[in-house]
Amino acid sequence: MPDSVDRKRRLIVAAALSGLAGKAFAQGSPEKSARAASSAPLEPLRRVDAGVLNVAFHEAGPADGPPVILLHGFPYDIHSFVDVAPQLASQRCRVIVPYLRGFGDTRFRDASTLRSGEQAALGADVIALLEALGIRRAVLAGHNWGGRAACVAAALWPERCVGLVTVNSYLIQDLSRAMTPIEPSYEVALWYEYYFQIERGRAGLAANRREIARILWEDWSPDWDFDDETFDRSAAAHDNPDYVAVVIHSYRHRFGLAQGDPQYADLQRRLAAMPAISVPAVTLDGDSDGVLPASDGRASASKFTGRRIHHIVPGVGHNVPQEAPEVLVAAVMEVMKG
Numbered sequence: 175m176p177d178s179v180d181r182k183r184r185l186i187v188a189a190a191l192s193g194l195a196g197k198a199f200a201q202g203s204p205e206k207s208a209r210a211a212s213s214a215p216l217e218p219l220r221r222v223d224a225g226v227l228n229v230a231f232h233e234a235g236p237a238d239g240p241p242v243i244l245l246h247g248f249p250y251d252i253h254s255f256v257d258v259a260p261q262l263a264s265q266r267c268r269v270i271v272p273y274l275r276g277f278g279d280t281r282f283r284d285a286s287t288l289r290s291g292e293q294a295a296l297g298a299d300v301i302a303l304l305e306a307l308g309i310r311r312a313v314l315a316g317h318n319w320g321g322r323a324a325c326v327a328a329a330l331w332p333e334r335c336v337g338l339v340t341v342n343s344y345l346i347q348d349l350s351r352a353m354t355p356i357e358p359s360y361e362v363a364l365w366y367e368y369y370f371q372i373e374r375g376r377a378g379l380a381a382n383r384r385e386i387a388r389i390l391w392e393d394w395s396p397d398w399d400f401d402d403e404t405f406d407r408s409a410a411a412h413d414n415p416d417y418v419a420v421v422i423h424s425y426r427h428r429f430g431l432a433q434g435d436p437q438y439a440d441l442q443r444r445l446a447a448m449p450a451i452s453v454p455a456v457t458l459d460g461d462s463d464g465v466l467p468a469s470d471g472r473a474s475a476s477k478f479t480g481r482r483i484h485h486i487v488p489g490v491g492h493n494v495p496q497e498a499p500e501v502l503v504a505a506v507m508e509v510m511k512g
Contacts, residue, residue, distance in 0.1 A: 175267050178330075180398055185418045194204065195208060203299055204467060213403055213404070213407075214256065215253070215256075215407060215491055216252050216253060216255070216256055216259060216271060216500055217219065217232065218232070219231065219232055219279060219331070220233055220304070220481060221279070222306045223283060223306060224296065224299070224303045224305065224477075225302030225303075225305075225306075225397070226282060226283055226284065226287050226302075226305075226361060226469065227275055227280055227281065227282060227299060227302070227392075228280065228282075228283055229272050229273065229279045229280050229299075229303055229306070230272070230278055230280045230281075231270055231271055231272035231303075232252055232269075232270075232271045232274045232281035233268070233269065233270055233271075234257065234259045234262075234263035234265055234267060234268075234269045234271075234319050234441055235262065235263030235264075235265075235266060235267050235268045235269045236380075237268060238257040238268070238329060239263075239266045239267045239268040240266075240267050240268065240313070240336070240510060241267070241268045241270065241307075241309045241311070241312035241313070242267045242268065242269050242270070242312060242313045242315060242506055243270050243271075243272070243303070243304070243312050243313070243314050243315070244259065244269065244270070244271045244316065244320075244495070245272070245274065245275060245300065245314065245315065245316030245317075245319075245320025245321070245323050245324055246271075246273075246277070246317070246318070246320045247315070247317050247318020247319040247320045247321065247493075248317070248318055248319045248371075248421060248424075249316075249319040249386070249387035249390055249391070249409075249412060249421075250493060250496075251273065251278055251407075251408040251410075251411035251443050252272070252273055252278065252320065252410075252411070253404075253407055253408045254273045254317065254320075254408075254493055254495045254496045255271050255495050255496070255499075255502075256489050256496065257496070257499035258495050258499045258503055258506075261499065261500070261503045262503055262506060263463075263480060265503075265507065267506075269434050269469065270303070270307065270309075270403060272303055273411060273414075274296065274299070274319060274320065275289075275290075275291070275295065275296070275416070275420055276289065276291065276402060276414055276417045276419070276420030277411045277412070277414055277417065278410075278411040278414060278415045278423065279415070279476065280414070281414075282418070282421070284418060287300040287435075288423075288435040289400075289416050289419035289420050289423055289434040290420070290423050290424075290434060290435045290438070291319075291421060291422075291423045291424025291425070291427065291468065291511045292422040292423070292424065292427045292428075292438060292442065293322050293326055293346065293347055293428075293442075293445060294321075294326065294434070294438035294442045295434075295438050296319060296322060296323035296324075296326060296427065297323050297326025297327045297330060297331075297436060298326075298441060299322050299324075300324065300326075300327040300332055301321065301324075301327055303368070304334055306418075308335070309487075310384060311333070311334055311338045311507055312334070312335065312336060313334065313335075313337050313338075313339070313509055313510060314327055314328055314338050314339070315338070315339035315340070315495075315502065315506055316334050316339075316340060316341070317340070317341035317342070317492070317493065317494055317495055317504070318341070318342075318493075319424070319482055320336070320491070321340040321341050321342060321345045321359075322346065322347070324338055324340055324343040324443065325338065325451060326342060326346060327347050328451050328453050328455075329346060329445075329449040329450065329451050330441065330444060330445070330449065332451075332452050332453050333415055334511075335453045336337060336453070336454075336509065336510065337453050337454040337455065337456075337506075337509025337510060337512070338451060338453050338454070338456075338509065339455070339456050339457075339458070339502065339505040339506055339509055340453040340455070340458070341457075341458050341459070341460070341494045341495075342457075342458075342459060342463070342466045342490070343457040343459070343469070343474040343477075343484070344451065344457075344474040344477040344478070345467035346403060346445055346448060346477075347428055347445075348444075348448055348450070349430065349446065350446065351486060352428055352429050352430055353429070360467070363393065363394075363408065363464060363465045364465070365418075366386065366390060367425050367426075367428075367429075369424060370422050370425040370426065371425065371429060372432055375422070376418065376422050379418050379422065380418045382416070383409075383412045383413075383417065384409045384412065384445060387405075387408075387409055388405060388409075390465075391405060391493070393464045393465070393496060394463065394465045394491055394492035394493070395460075395462065395463075395490075395491025395492050395493050396462060396464055396491060397462045397489055398490075398491050398493065398496075398497050399488070400496075433508050448477070449482065449504035450476070450477050450478065450479045450504055451477060451479070451480065452479045452480045452512055453480050453509075454480050454481045454482070454509045454511075455478050455480060455481070455482040455509065456483050456484075456485065456505035456506075456508050456509055457471060457474075457478075457482065457483070457484045457485070458484075458485050458486075458494050458501065458502070458505060459471075459484070459485070459486050459487065460486075460487050460489075460490035460491045460492060460497065460498075461486050461487065461488050461489065462489060462490055463490075463491050463492045464492060465492055466492070470484070470486075470506075471484030478481065483508065485501070485505070487501050
């Protein structure tokens with residue numbers, strides 16, 4: 175269906191949303207509300223065996239509430255949702271915020287498992303977590319790698335997904351076009367992807383994981399005035415012993431320079447068809463995103479065959495959940511309407 179991209183439609187949708195979250199859309203800028211201090215960690219953590227992983231996750235809200243899975247990206251961690259999780263919990267949602275493979279306290283259960291970062295693995299991890307927690311269906315919301323994981327899960331397992339919220343729209347990778355160049359001005363922002371293709375890049379990430387993450391945070395969200403404490407809290411998650419291996423594999427696999435894990439081969443074949451997402455969706459672009467410039471959503475419209483609303487979030491960069499948590503909360507509540 176056509177994207178809801180004009181301002182009048184955005185205001186109509188915003189008016190239908192409740193409280194401060196609705197105002198975040200309607201007023202054109204994220205409004206600050208009473209919320210958990212951004213310095214507060216997401217604690218405590220729980221752990222569960224889920225597929226090939228022992229997943230560490232934070233849970234908030236009532237156990238019988240509608241489940242919402244919040245999925246972080248690279249080079250971030252669960253604290254992208256530090257102000258989203260308590261707001262959703264206050265709306266009586268059951269909120270699950272897992273560390274992705276290679277991040278935080280999440281660990282591989284078997285030393286012999288390939289430390290894959292391919293998109294099929296990320297999507298399969300989401301479904302394995304739902305199975306492990308006994309959750310039949312959930313809202314899936316994410317950005318960056320987490321947005322890709324959510325898109326993969328929503329496309330391949332729509333029966334498990336109530337609705338989708340994703341930053342930067344349709345994030346399933348078209349690997350057949352991986353070597354097709356884009357505009358040079360956009361290629362520049364992807365320097366890290368090319369750096370990671372060579373062994374110097376692997377060594378650089380191992381030696382300088384925090385410094386590289388800091389550069390990306392600053393470049394991708396130029397208007398976000400985060401402090402050292404906020405950054406350090408998330409950067410600690412990159413000390414995971416599998417972080418470098420998973421990150422390097424992810425970026426090499428997307429360029430066809432690393433083999434995938436055979437257990438995900440069938441999923442990768444299905445993803446090669448670039449499957450459509452049929453569940454209700456809200457997609458978000460920050461208009462100050464330093465890696466993926468904001469769009470009107472039309473380019474990906476054909477990939478959303480269910481009800482889809484697209485919003486451009488003023489003054490916000492790549493890490494929408496942490497920079498504008500009320501907007502993310504509003505989007506989740508919107509897709510819950512079906």
